[in-house]
Amino acid sequence: MKVIGLSILFSLFSIMSNAQLSEVKSGVYKWSELPVKKGVQREGRKIMEGSSPHFSFLEVHATTQEKGAKPALPHTQDDIEEILIVKEGLMKMTMDGESQILPAGSAILIPPLVEQSLQNVGDGPLTYYVFMFKSKANTDIERSEKAGGAMFINSESLVFKPSKKGGRLDYLERPTAMCKNLEMHVTKLDGKGPSHAPHTHIDSEMVLVIEGETEMSIAGQTYSGKAGDLYLIKSNEHHGISNVGETPCRYLSFRWY
Template identity: 20%
Template structure:
């Protein structure tokens, strides 16, 4: 496939003349964080990172995201971290939307540029550095790994979207396809981060209602997205969070492809705790 463009925020601050009316929504079933939200004043700093800032799109919060957190990171030339993850047992996916960086995993360096995708298992020792002359911007999705007795943790790997062939959904004639970076049948993985692409006119033709929690970042294009009982217009740079069982559907109106980075939790029993024991 040819190299795609990805929306990446650059910060800044809206002028005092801008109207306050916006598309941001936070409900019990879903949230929409539009691209205009990524201003300088809502960026966060993190320990052990140099010349870097982060827009937090989702975090574990009662009534909101339960299984994961997702950031957009911006690292200036020379910046990065030798101790990026400070919590034990956390796995991660990195996806580069602008610029280039060097990711080192267990002593091996990997050069990543736009479209670069890395999976980092909980046991991986990793660091990251922007060795270029321009800022690098990437998604960082974090999840506490749910180990299962008898299953090894998955291995680290680095690839690029351009090296992955999208899989068309059945009976869609290619109008709806998913770029999968891990084998769906590999039960070692307890989360999938994929890229979903709809061609103009492509649809999710029913209201999907299922147990997986979702985070969707629109990489390219625009569409109307069904969230619970509402149809919401979304475009490149917007982020959606969907609670488990929130009905969802999509219509991609064009004029170009509509594409998003999708997180979902998979392949694990529902935790029941010690009730009744």
């Protein structure tokens, strides 16, 4: 009997129900409250699924593979773009025959029609987030290819840029097959206080807390988040994030429209 990976199962179920999805909710999605689905040497956590102001389909989940877990078979997505973020462990990622070994904090951009497979090659568990999305506008493969196509972003190759409040790591800013612009960066705040003044923008945004204790205001509501938690801010919602802990915080933001 063939065993299908949790990531592929999530993808199949999500695509089958795509036409029936309601819009995802802004706010915080807490790691400790996510239901866990067990598989063979792996487990999955469904974080959100629905539509959004710019996407007809948006689905986020996290998968943990144990050491030595059998890798999923290579596969492609016809009309879905993906971003993977390595939470812990060491991942071997292969796209269209090219492989790289990626540590925690690394990211992968996978356009539609790119063959992909991954494997846990570390000495412990591999946990990674998967963000899957389809634009309400037409998919633009040519735009993606002109901007660089599929991308491996090794966290160890990024350059930290200090600031008065801490600093940041820039991952990417470019068009993709599904986005007119997609921007990703990590912010570090050394002390208590806001990153910047509350504001709005046309982009929708997700903020993944990597370290520390944070507080986010979204459309008049206040939420708290620590490592592993994910904030969602939809287009034009007034928002702002602060470090509320006694130690530095770090969080990965990505914005799209």
